[in-house]
Amino acid sequence: MSVLNPLQEGDGVSSDEPWTVKRIVDWTTAHLKQHGSETPRLDSEILLAHARGCTRIEIYTHFDDIPTEAQRSTMRELVSRRAQHEPVAYLVGHREFFGLDFRVTSDVLVPRPETETLVVEALERAEPFENPRILDIGTGSGCLAVSIAVNHSNASITATDVSEQALSIARENAQAHGVIDRMRLLKGDLFGPLESSDQFELIVSNPPYIADGERDQLPADVSLHEPHVALFAGADGLDVIRRLIERAPKHLVDRGHLLLEISPEQAGAVGECLSASASFADIKTIKDLSDHARVLAARRK
Secondary structure: OOOOOOOOOOOOOOOOOOHHHHHHHHHHHHHHHHHOOOOOOHHHHHHHHHOOOHHHHHHHHOOOOOOHHHHHHHHHHHHHHHHOOOHHHHEEEEEEEEEEEOOOOOOOOOOHHHHHHHHHHHHHOOOOOOOOEEEEEEOOOHHHHHHHHHHOOEEEEEEEEHHHHHHHHHHHHHOOOOOOOEEEEEEOOOOOOOOOOOOOOEEEEEEOOOOOOHHHHHHHHHHHOOOOHEOOOOOOOOOHHHHHHHHHHHHHEEEEEEEEEOEEEEEEHHHHHHHHHEEEEEEEEEOOOOOEEEEEEEEEE
């Protein structure tokens, strides 16, 4: 790939002009915009900061610096992969979530800001319990479980996932944030790895909830690179959610809480599933910061 090559003919800039940090950011922003990035400037800054081994703010304070050839070579590779829609979080190996830094790979979903709504609601509902036991179904990177554990020092967390690779990432993140001693990580489908006697004050989950037929409507970043097992759930996207609602009561204490992340247009259908169950009351829809329905919450009768 010939990006960021000052000797490339037709780059529109004199070959005598140095490739400063600012010039690289500007060129990359335009290049990634042409290749469909929704946040080309942010992507450019994050990738160059990673290539240079510095913080993003240092990009702004060193606009006139000239990166080394090794740094530019790394940047070329990163930009090439980003132009093929590989998520920035996978390229740099981490993503911020709920004020914490999480290691991520293509084995787990990229943590998203809207999922922080689930953490906020979980912490609020866990507060009345002195030592809450919390179950995170489909933990992925562990962003939910770890964020809750960091912000509730008496909580004990059990996290399950079907992917051994995902559990390995979650374990790394729990260790990095000093909460591994309060976490139990189990491999298996939904409640499968649990003992029948396991009970929790809260069960939380960001399950797969995209309909199979919507695959072609997703951004290429998601459909081409994120793990499909964590995305898709049947014809209407509710296959996993139905199973969670059906089986959760067995593992909830009386008046325990079930919290599920959903797609906004599913709020009515998921609410009906909860209402149809004989086990749940106080069904509530919680909106995210964009005013979209994001979490369905219910209390076990």
